[in-house]
Amino acid sequence: xxxxxxxxxxxxxxxxxxxxxxxxxxxxxxxxxxxxxxxxxxxxxxxxxxxxxxxxxxxxxxxxxxxxxxxxxxxxxxxxxxxxxxxxxxxxxxxxxxxxxxxxxxxxxx
Amino acid sequence: xxxxxxxxxxxxxxxxxxxxxxxxxxxxxxxxxxxxxxxxxxxxxxxxxxxxxxxxxxxxxxxxxxxxxxxxxxxxxxxxxxxxxxxxxxxxxxxxxxxxxxxxxxxxxxxxxxxx
Numbered sequence: 243x244x245x246x247x248x249x250x251x252x253x254x255x256x257x258x259x260x261x262x263x264x265x266x267x268x269x270x271x272x273x274x275x276x277x278x279x280x281x282x283x284x285x286x287x288x289x290x291x292x293x294x295x296x297x298x299x300x301x302x303x304x305x306x307x308x309x310x311x312x313x314x315x316x317x318x319x320x321x322x323x324x325x326x327x328x329x330x331x332x333x334x335x336x337x338x339x340x341x342x343x344x345x346x347x348x349x350x351x352x
Numbered sequence: 353x354x355x356x357x358x359x360x361x362x363x364x365x366x367x368x369x370x371x372x373x374x375x376x377x378x379x380x381x382x383x384x385x386x387x388x389x390x391x392x393x394x395x396x397x398x399x400x401x402x403x404x405x406x407x408x409x410x411x412x413x414x415x416x417x418x419x420x421x422x423x424x425x426x427x428x429x430x431x432x433x434x435x436x437x438x439x440x441x442x443x444x445x446x447x448x449x450x451x452x453x454x455x456x457x458x459x460x461x462x463x464x465x466x467x468x
Contacts, residue, residue, distance in 0.1 A: 274454050285358075285443060285460040291453050299453065330395065336454045339385065343397035 244269035248333045248344030255351055261306075261320040263347050265333030268314065273335040275316040277308055280330040280346075292316060323351045354379045356446050358459035365434045366467050372419075373429045373462050375444030383449030386420065386427045387456070392440040400442070403427065405449070431464075439466040 248265045255261060267273050274293050278286040288301045290308035298308050305324050309317045316333060328351045333344040355378045365371035377386070388400040403411045403420050410418050415435075419428045431438055444459040 276455070278458075285356075286456075286458040288455055288457075291455055293453055301455075332397065334397075336456075338454060339402060340387075340399055341397075341454075341456055346395045 244335075244342065246333060246335055246342055246344045248347060250347060251345060252348045253350070255323050255349065257325055257351055258322045261318070261323050261327070261349070263318040263331055263333075263349075265316045265318075265344055266314055267316075267335045270314070270335070272313060275310065276334040276336070276341070277316065277318045278332040278334065280332065282329070286332065290318070325351050327351050354381075354384075354446050354448065354457050356444050356457050356459035358442075358444055358462050360462045361460070362463040362465070364465045364467060365431070365438075367436060368433055370430060370432045371434055371464065373431075373442050373444075373464065375427045375429070375459055377425050377427065377444070377446050379425070379446065379448075381448055381450065385447045385449060386418075387445040387447070388416070388418070388427075388429045389443045389445060389458075390438075390440045391443065391461070392437075397443075401429065434466050436466050436468060439464055 245268045276291045277289045280286050292298050292310045306320050331347045334341045357376045384405045386403045390398045390400050401411050401413045401416050410420050415432045417430045441461045441463050443461045445456045447456050
């Protein structure tokens with residue numbers, strides 16, 4: 243069966259520090275992969291999606307970037323975090339009729 | 353661009369009673385999919401129910417059913433016989449049937465509280 247792993251679960255980082263969040267999927271090949279951000283009490287905003295290795299589409303301009311070095315690996319990065327980057331980050335993969343989400347990472351930038 | 357609107361930030365229901373969560377969307381497409389996701393306090397997103405736009409029949413999954421009004425672009429979720437475990441944030445989501453990438457567009461969510 244397919245599973246999705248996302249880590250770390252929580253992260254506290256100082257302003258200006260780098261960021262790397264990792265997501266891996268098991269049990270499927272060539273998945274569509276997504277990074278969403280959920281601000282406190284708000285909906286999910288799509289940040290990036292990828293339909294294949296090295297193919298990244300950005301939905302909103304921001305301080306973050308994404309990479310897909312392997313078929314089932316999706317990484318969210320930043321060179322210098324801002325306070326506004328705080329939030330809950332969710333990785334997901336999808337088939338046409340359903341999306342599957344990781345457990346999420348709560349990022350607090352201090 | 354498609355948008356999804358959930359006009360109820362918070363709803364409450366008594367255990368065993370019925371509650372309806374509202375969702376409207378805006379699209380010019382005729383081929384699309386609609387979803388309701390549940391996010392309990394654990395923050396794990398769980399698919400509750402989905403509806404294909406080409407299907408006229410409303411989807412049903414046990415105690416969960418939808419009222420899909422395509423012309424009105426409305427997609428409400430009805431929870432019958434509410435249980436304490438139904439307490440969560442509920443998100444309505446839209447996916448284009450033709451747009452590249454299978455991207456989901458989410459509403460802002462509705463917090464559902466269940467009273468015992």
